[in-house]
Amino acid sequence: MVTRGTTHPNRLRRVDRWLVATCAGRLRAAADPLVVDLGFGATPVTAVELRARLAAVRPDVRVVGLEIDPERVAAAEPAADPPALTFARGGFELAGLRPVLVRAFNVLRQYDEPAVPDAWAAMTGGLAPGGAVVEGTCDEVGRLACWVLLDAAGPRTLTLAARLSTLDSPAELAERLPKSLIHRNVPGEPVHALIRALDGAWRDAVPYAAFGPRQRWQRAVAALRDAGWPVVDGPRRWRLGEVTVPYPGTAAGAP
Numbered sequence: 001m002v003t004r005g006t007t008h009p010n011r012l013r014r015v016d017r018w019l020v021a022t023c024a025g026r027l028r029a030a031a032d033p034l035v036v037d038l039g040f041g042a043t044p045v046t047a048v049e050l051r052a053r054l055a056a057v058r059p060d061v062r063v064v065g066l067e068i069d070p071e072r073v074a075a076a077e078p079a080a081d082p083p084a085l086t087f088a089r090g091g092f093e094l095a096g097l098r099p100v101l102v103r104a105f106n107v108l109r110q111y112d113e114p115a116v117p118d119a120w121a122a123m124t125g126g127l128a129p130g131g132a133v134v135e136g137t138c139d140e141v142g143r144l145a146c147w148v149l150l151d152a153a154g155p156r157t158l159t160l161a162a163r164l165s166t167l168d169s170p171a172e173l174a175e176r177l178p179k180s181l182i183h184r185n186v187p188g189e190p191v192h193a194l195i196r197a198l199d200g201a202w203r204d205a206v207p208y209a210a211f212g213p214r215q216r217w218q219r220a221v222a223a224l225r226d227a228g229w230p231v232v233d234g235p236r237r238w239r240l241g242e243v244t245v246p247y248p249g250t251a252a253g254a255p
């Protein structure tokens, strides 16, 4: 499904920073350090950034930007820097490549929810051993972002990430949930309970606002964990405005 292709420099810096921190081991261990940026958009800027960021972990990383729209592939060509960065036509089947990491951001958002399982299966089915897919959504400038980490066994974690200096309430993140969850933010669904609990913890943490939004977020996430939510990351990530939990609805996902 070809869309407007909206993208923006630094739009994906939150997820890239997280990938560098949490998926470095996969990239370092890979026999072939191949990474796919699926659906890079109207300009290849975020693929260029991804390659630069991952090169800090693995200097011989090769990023392939894939697009369903051949005109975008052609337009990206001047930014290519083979073999470190190349562009090709491809979709969820990953053009037959076997990458260790796939970043698919703001792609599934345009699809209907029933399309998600097949898209996930196609991407995870194409991974190299030990590989992972990060699939998510963010706003135009990357202030609010949510992503799912998937491996061959399916969805593992959900990460919520925000620029705290402009965050009024964690409920704002709900509109940036990945396609698999955005229509599930209704009472009775695990992701709804999660957002509600985080929002409540944020409200309760209002006395910490005097020390800045970072302190308030850290306090809120600690309270979420103390209430039994199986938060999988720790204060080092919280101070960046992130929280990662088991994927809502999986066995590990509820308090």
Ligand SMILES: C[S@@+](CC[C@H](N)C(=O)[O-])C[C@H]1O[C@@H](n2cnc3c(N)ncnc32)[C@H](O)[C@@H]1O
Binding pocket: 001, 002, 003, 004, 005, 006, 007, 008, 011, 012, 038, 039, 040, 041, 042, 046, 066, 067, 068, 069, 072, 090, 091, 092, 104, 105, 106, 107
């Ligand atoms: C909104 S842009 C996202 C650009 C960039 N990833 C970002 O987040 O800023 C979505 C892009 O995904 C492409 N796209 C949609 N479905 C695709 C598919 N199945 N495979 C590859 N690209 C796809 C569209 O052509 C569009 O350029």
